[in-house]
Amino acid sequence: VDPTPDFVRAVARWxxxxxxxxxxxxxxxxxxxxxxxxxxxxxxxxxxxEGCPEPATALTWIEQRGTR
Amino acid sequence: MSxxxxxxxxxxxxxxxxxxxxxxxxxxxxxxxxxxxxPAVNAVVTLLGEEALGQARQAEERWRRGEARAxxxxxxxxxxxxxxxxxxTTGGSSLYRDSVPTEDAALAARLHxxxxxxxxxxxxxxFACGGAxxxxxxxxxxxxxxxxTTGGSSxxxxxxxxxxxxxxxxxTDTGGSIRIPAAYCGITGIKPTxxxxxxxGVMGLSWTMDHAGPMTRSVxxxxxxxxxxxxxxxxxxxxxxRPVPDLVAACEQDVAGMVVGRPRGWFEDRMHPQVAAVFxxxxxxxxxxxxxxxxxxxxxxxxxxxxxxxxIYAEMVSLHETFLPMLEDRxxxxxxxxxxxxxxxxxDYLRAVRYRSVFQAELQExxxxxxxxxxxxxxxxxxxxxxxCCDVGGEEVDWLAxxxxxxxxxxxxxxxxxxxxxxxxxxxxxxxxxxxxxxDEATLFALGSAYQxxxxxxxxxxxxxxxxPD
Numbered sequence: 001v002d003p004t005p006d007f008v009r010a011v012a013r014w015x016x017x018x019x020x021x022x023x024x025x026x027x028x029x030x031x032x033x034x035x036x037x038x039x040x041x042x043x044x045x046x047x048x049x050e051g052c053p054e055p056a057t058a059l060t061w062i063e064q065r066g067t068r
Numbered sequence: 069m070s071x072x073x074x075x076x077x078x079x080x081x082x083x084x085x086x087x088x089x090x091x092x093x094x095x096x097x098x099x100x101x102x103x104x105x106x107p108a109v110n111a112v113v114t115l116l117g118e119e120a121l122g123q124a125r126q127a128e129e130r131w132r133r134g135e136a137r138a139x140x141x142x143x144x145x146x147x148x149x150x151x152x153x154x155x156x157t158t159g160g161s162s163l164y165r166d167s168v169p170t171e172d173a174a175l176a177a178r179l180h181x182x183x184x185x186x187x188x189x190x191x192x193x194x195f196a197c198g199g200a201x202x203x204x205x206x207x208x209x210x211x212x213x214x215x216x217t218t219g220g221s222s223x224x225x226x227x228x229x230x231x232x233x234x235x236x237x238x239x240t241d242t243g244g245s246i247r248i249p250a251a252y253c254g255i256t257g258i259k260p261t262x263x264x265x266x267x268x269g270v271m272g273l274s275w276t277m278d279h280a281g282p283m284t285r286s287v288x289x290x291x292x293x294x295x296x297x298x299x300x301x302x303x304x305x306x307x308x309x310r311p312v313p314d315l316v317a318a319c320e321q322d323v324a325g326m327v328v329g330r331p332r333g334w335f336e337d338r339m340h341p342q343v344a345a346v347f348x349x350x351x352x353x354x355x356x357x358x359x360x361x362x363x364x365x366x367x368x369x370x371x372x373x374x375x376x377x378x379x380i381y382a383e384m385v386s387l388h389e390t391f392l393p394m395l396e397d398r399x400x401x402x403x404x405x406x407x408x409x410x411x412x413x414x415x416d417y418l419r420a421v422r423y424r425s426v427f428q429a430e431l432q433e434x435x436x437x438x439x440x441x442x443x444x445x446x447x448x449x450x451x452x453x454x455x456x457c458c459d460v461g462g463e464e465v466d467w468l469a470x471x472x473x474x475x476x477x478x479x480x481x482x483x484x485x486x487x488x489x490x491x492x493x494x495x496x497x498x499x500x501x502x503x504x505x506x507x508d509e510a511t512l513f514a515l516g517s518a519y520q521x522x523x524x525x526x527x528x529x530x531x532x533x534x535x536x537p538d
């Protein structure tokens with residue numbers, strides 16, 4: 001389900017992005033090519049309860065020299 | 069005197085100590101080298117010759133009085149996104165062409181307080197993301213072949229160190245920007261652990277992926293410089309409070325008995341065949357040092373890479389929001405990344421940030437029983453400037469995705485990565501990256517230094533230096 005240029009233009013306007021027509025087309029190409037891997041990333045289960053990863057979880061792992 | 073321009077920082081300090089050379093000699097040698105190679109290389113944005121000579125005379129006094137500090141009289145350069153009080157800091161951009169900060173970046177102040185002599189502010193891809201063609205400051209060229217890129221974004225740091233303009237330069241690294249130019253320019257470069265070096269005063273690109281670190285001509289110099297730059301600074305909220313160990317001493321540690329994991333797969337599956345052969349040989353040389361190389365598994369690297377890039381896109385757009393109306397004034401690669409990044413959803417960004425912990429857990433398992441990982445510092449040689457495409461074995465591909473694939477995962481995890489030169493393909497450098505546990509740069513320095521004690525790749529000088537008249 002690729003976004004149409006009109007849809008992306010509307011998103012750009014909604015966010016007040018000063019994006020030219022060439023940039024719109026380029027962004028669609030980029031996100032079309034990234035979509036399969038992003039869908040795979042979205043499919044990775046992330047815990048809701050125990051072990052729920054938050055940004056600070058990663059910082060703690062670093063500070064504890066790669067252990068939890 | 070010009071041979072001093074090819075000396076490492078440690079060698080300079082030894083010569084200052086025994087009186088066979090002085091800081092004025094070294095600064096003069098570097099200035100002569102800069103004058104000779106800059107027309108071909110273009111690594112310097114702002115030259116600070118007079119100021120540096122004045123500081124060199126003060127450094128000589130300190131040596132005479134027995135008050136020399138860790139880097140007393142050693143010339144260095146800073147990527148021009150690192151703030152320097154009273155000195156132009158352009159970000160490599162026309163937007164900051166006349167910008168003069170009033171305060172040093174934390175790391176710049178530390179190098180100064182350790183007696184280092186700032187000789188030049190160095191070329192960078194615009195705001196560390198603009199691409200090899202900098203419309204404001206021109207193209208920085210690879211000293212090994214001036215028709216090829218240095219890689220980036222720490223382009224000037226890589227070229228200046230390789231060409232003998234300075235023995236130490238500081239780079240920054242969000243997706244390989246220290247390690248890629250280190251690999252392409254045949255020098256040593258370390259992206260330290262996230263939070264090891266304070267980012268205060270360094271122009272940001274992606275705050276959870278940004279790191280600063282030294283680029284040098286030897287592992288010992290990298291250890292020396294990092295020891296000075298590292299340590300807590302309250303002005304960077306993510307800066308670690310951990311004490312900095314004796315990293316120079318770590319360079320002498322015996323590595324026999326250490327185990328290095330080789331993750332293969334993603335890291336090695338898109339390689340120039342001759343670069344792959346050189347990489348293989350470097351692992352054999354490691355084994356001859358008594359290091360055991362074992363295969364380890366890191367299975368989800370395509371997801372890791374996607375998460376890393378999602379974060380870079382989103383955080384870059386946030387940090388550079390002010391510049392969005394001037395998008396078309398930006399250099400090509402930066403403009404494209406900003407435009408594309410504007411359409412990353414908050415949901416994808418937050419998932420990528422949370423996925424970071426999933427990868428860290430996978431990395432923790434891979435590190436069970438090993439001291440470090442070994443992956444290519446670059447899977448190809450530096451691409452030509454006119455195509456910016458890399459040969460990965462019969463196929464030419466755009467450089468950015470290939471160059472960053474062995475680096476972005478460790479920006480995401482926050483792990484330290486040390487690149488060392490390991491040989492040459494068609495006269496261009498190849499590189500090995502050693503990756504460590506967080507806050508264990510010491511093991512990487514031990515391994516890298518042991519490797520450099522028995523090999524001479526890091527001592528080979530590029531053609532642009534050979535053409536300098538005596």
